[in-house]
Amino acid sequence: MPSFDLAITPLRELNQSLHDIPAGSNDLHFDVLNPRGSHAVAVGIDAPVSVDVRGNVGYYCGGMNAQAAITIHGSAGPGVAENMMSGVVTIKGDASQYAGATGRGGLLIIEGNASSRCGISMKGIDIVVKGNIGHMSAFMAQSGNLVVLGDAGDALGDSLYEARLFVRGTVKSLGADCIEKDLRAEHIEILQALLDRSGVTDVKPEEFKRYGSARKLYNFNIDNADAY
Secondary structure, three states, rough: EEEEEEOOOHHHHHHHHHHHOOOOOOOOOOEOOOOOOOOOOOOOOOOOOEEEEOOEEOOOOOOOOOEOOEEEEEEEEEOOOOOOOOOOEEEEEOOOOOOOOOOOOOEEEEOOOOOOOOOOOOOEEEEEEEOOOOOOOOOOOOEEEEEOOEEEOOOOOOOHHHHHHEEEOOOEEEEEEEEOOOOOOOHHHHHHHHHHHHOOOOHHHHEEEEEEEOOOOOOOHHHHHHOO
């Protein structure tokens, strides 16, 4: 198991090693020690490896992730898992602003709280936050699922497109064009699958409320409804 101590090893060397993993490699688990708030840790991975980051990280950890399972044993700065494509990023602590921004796929799990603009412009990513989220979360979110076990701040889902938002706690206010919608059987199925994948066993999907777009701020064609 390769181990990188960022107290003595340059960050560039870690990221280059993660980018250079050859097909069929037996080195599928990486340990990262002493990140000490470093920015851009474990970015741009495109291989089915696991990476354990032992401490807090700064900006953009796990950005552009594809295939990898990245676990941050601490808290993350702004933009964690930004533009994520696939794989899983798990944060054992809290996440700062715009976690999962523009994410196109994969699963982001935040075991603590997330700050403002969580899931901004999400484009297919699934995000599960076990704590609370800040204001303007899911702003202009286009597709994917945002699941919040706690509370949501002001202007949730402002200028929302077709992402699905599920909140178990209270919502301080809804943003422009975001409304509460019925929680149907297909949504309960989606929620249950995401809760299971995130290791949540003591919460039922029926405890959530669903929020989505009122479709008043953009051109929505009912003939294409099945695409949403």
